[in-house]
Amino acid sequence: MGSSGVRGSRVSPLSVAGWLGLAVLLAGAFIAALGALNQTIYGSSSFIERYLTAIANDDIAEASTTPGVALDEAELAELGLAPDVSTAMLRTGVIESGPEDVSIMGDVAHPDGTHTVTASYRLADAIVQSSFDVRPIEPLYGVLNRWEFAVSPLAVIDVTAAHNPTFTVGSLTLDTRALKSGEELAAFTQVAPYIAIAPAVYEFSYSSELLEAVPVAVQADASERPAVTVDAQPTAAFVDRVQVTLDEFLGECAAQPVLQPAECPFGIEIDDRVTGDPQWTIVASPQVTLTPGESSFDMPPTEGVAHISVEVQSLFDGHRFTLEEDRPFTVALGATIQPDESISIQLK
Template structure:
């Protein structure tokens, strides 16, 4: 006689327990995979969005985007005078170059390494190109309070600022990456100085092309490159007189001498030439310029100058002898020398002080 199992008989305790175990194990595996995925995602976000390397990249991206304000506002970048001195940098450094208009070009920024030091800080190294040349810089970054209680915040343990010790010779005006500056406005004690040396804060990494390019003065480009944080590099921009400068001084001096030649006296007033005659002048003297001084403009100790330069005036005048009353014509060149100090006024005009 056959027997058909009932539903209750099919669901024996051992069978039910095994199914439950398998279900629990399955859900635990799913939960473990989910937790692992969450932890992996969190780790990736913490590394790529909130990591030390991401923090340093944000700084470099700001420089690459010519956004000096954002770079300077990052924690640990800006320094007070006291902090500059503690970092071994000149406390009186000018911040005139910490602006977007004076930033150079940074390209091809890449993370090279992110190493945790024994103190828990991160040494993050990036490679990049400045003015087409490859360089790299290591940044020291330390963690601060966590964002949302989960992700770390960061700050530069050592500020990525450096100093360019710039000597500006024979002028007060110059350019930094095309941005016009004047020593009298960026540093105290330089007013009227013909040559000044000024420490300028600059972002690291950075490349600054210094030059002078005006109507009367020019200087070839001097490039200062900073790739090591808290470093001091030296640069010098030396201005020289342009052909327009020399030509303008020549024109003004020629005009001055021509005006002297219009005075029909033996000793023209305020002029570098004249004649002393013991006999009696029988007619009005007639002056002309036989040869003009050839102007050369060169830097002196305190300003631009034309050194003593020879020229010659020509005098024609009738003279009556006091001895026998005879009249003769004096017709001869009268040599002279002329020097000058030249000042470029703030409005761009020249002031020539003749000597």
């Protein structure tokens, strides 16, 4: 009987070519998919869209932690800012409105790998177009593009708190003296810089029983440094309280039974003999008006009228009579608000 043997199997060249072709197709599809992802979701345009959308959603935590947004100490110094400059405005509930209806108008690639992305969006009632420079950073998983701002889009808003150190922006109330010391604390008008997310619109104001500032809207564009003045003015309640205090002071002056009440704005000199206690009354109290001065809310010299009634004997002929006379006088004063919300008044 003849012996039987096992015949070796052969791989068809066509099969190998088929598998290689499939591998090439899969690799090509993978590369194409990566390319599509890097052009869309992981593209420079999408990076800008996500940043602007985070602001519009008031997700300030996401916006402020976007790569390239935070300012380092060297960048702060270049802007003339101290390392401890306030970042208190970088929080939810502060912006009045963020960028809406975002549309990418252009995405220009440069030879060094950076891109300039131009976006159009609505900011409150304005249509704004801004360009952002971004650059690549270490890819995600080594293959998916990641980006950072080449120049931080943060804005610096210089706030002048006129005649009152505190102001309100959004739901936040801030004190411009927070990082100051010494003589700076006593200034009637304070100025302080604040880091703010941008682009966005902010509304600055102030309102209390004694002071009120008309709301002011500020458009903070990316990488810009706008300024705003929160101009606190005395309320009717403030004026009324000063009027009451002034009237009480003048009443105390009138209660003094002398010709020249001490430290008071009115008095009289009489050459004849005074035979009775002088009696003063306030006929017309000066009407208080207040405007900001250099260090206080000031009332300009304002006229009032006091009346004196006193028994007198003539030195010429001994005749006795009652002197009745109106005495015009003027009062000027400065009023300041103390930390406990009391009002301090100084006559000028």
